[in-house]
Amino acid sequence: MTSSDVFISRAFLRYWRATAVSGLGTYVTLFALQALVVLTLHGSAADVGWLNAARLLPYLVLGLVVGAIVDGRRRLPLLVRTDLVQAALLWTIPLMWWLDLLSLPALMLIVIAYGTASVVNGAATMSFLPRLLEAQHLQPGHARIDGADAVSSTAGPALGGLLVSAIGAPLAVLLDSLTYLYSALTLRRIDVDEPPPRTGVTARGLVGEVVDGVRWAYGGSGLSTLALATHAWFVGHAIVGVVLAPYALRTLDLTALQFGLVGAAGGVGAVIGATVTTWVGRRLGTGRTIIFCHAVTTVAVIAMALAGQQASAGRTLAVLMVGQGLYGLAMGMSNSHEMSYRQLITPDELQARTNTTLRSLNRAVVVLVAPLAGVLADGWGIRPVLWLAAVIFAAVAAGLGATSFRHVRAPT
Secondary structure, three states: OOHHHHHHOHHHHHHHHHHHHHHHHHHHHHHHHHHHHHHHOOOOHHHHHHHHHHHHHHHHHHHHHHHHHHHOOOHHHHHHHHHHHHHHHHHHHHHHHHOOOOOHHHHHHHHHHHHHHHHHHHHHHHHHHHHOOOHHHHHHHHHHHHHHHHHHHHHHHHHHHHHHHHHOHHHHHHHHHHHHHHHHHHHOOOOOOOOOOOOOOOHHHHHHHHHHHHHHHHOOOOOHHHHHHHHHHHHHHHHHHHHHHHHHHHHOOOOHHHHHHHHHHHHHHHHHHHHHHHHHHHHHOHHHHHHHHHHHHHHHHHHHHHHOOOOOHHHHHHHHHHHHHHHHHHHHHHHHHHHHHHHHOOOHHHHHHHHHHHHHHHHHHHHHHHHHHHHHHHHHOHHHHHHHHHHHHHHHHHHHHOOHHHHOOOOO
């Protein structure tokens, strides 16, 4: 089996379809939730920051424990159950809007519950793929999943913009609910052998397992340099995630449909990135590919900041789309290398703990930074905060480039 034959596995095909469809709905929802805060609830950049923080808060509170729990259970049943839970929770948003009960605090509570299910789902998802693919196929497999995600990130914002314009943000969330149902039904058909769940785990034993995961992630595994750089990257990413919607919809006065096109441009970039990432990685190596992607991200945010200085509305939209396209390109290229490198050097019994520990701390950065970014954007202005994000991304690229990580090549 060659890396081009990844899709021969029927189980992987079903996994890929499930993640692709639910990913499309997720991008629609992420767009619709921000539009809902800004347009339906008339919120500010700070309100968008609080919403983003609420969505990721469960990673900060539960992430380390969830990883240890998932490592002791079969991962496929968890994927199915959490898909169903997320579908049900998303239904409550249009229901509360229809009952005239939807407010920012109520929306945040729903999003916190949704985020809790997402923590479990994410831990199971990241640790399940190594059970479907052999080690040498992990990076190409991740690249193909990223390609589907990139297509979703292209179509999702555009579809979200169209749906928000046509039926409003609350009802647009319904699409994501249906995609989670599809994902659950598709995943149920996967036939894979998984180890039996562990029994007799005590609270003290669970704490010990959590500590083992943290020690592996930041100790002798060799993951710490990339982990710390990624935490810093998420500072800049949190800033961009908070200010982009109010920047486009208010500062630049774009319509919801135009903002959807901006998001779609990011998806196009991600498609291109996911398509060429394996080729680039073979030539540059894992470390240099990731460093190059962070440099591209820096250029992308600079372009976004410059969009507001254009002479015409058409040029403003075009420059913002270029910036978002480069942002997507960098993410589409880097993710498969980061994920496969982490999974290849991590034992199966530590997969969920390692992945969830790092992912939780990344999301914890967003929880802490997102509200602050919103406050700074309201106080300083959005454009200066975008320049701050560009400086952070540049520092991450330069910092990684100054270490031995630039010589890293993923084991095969």
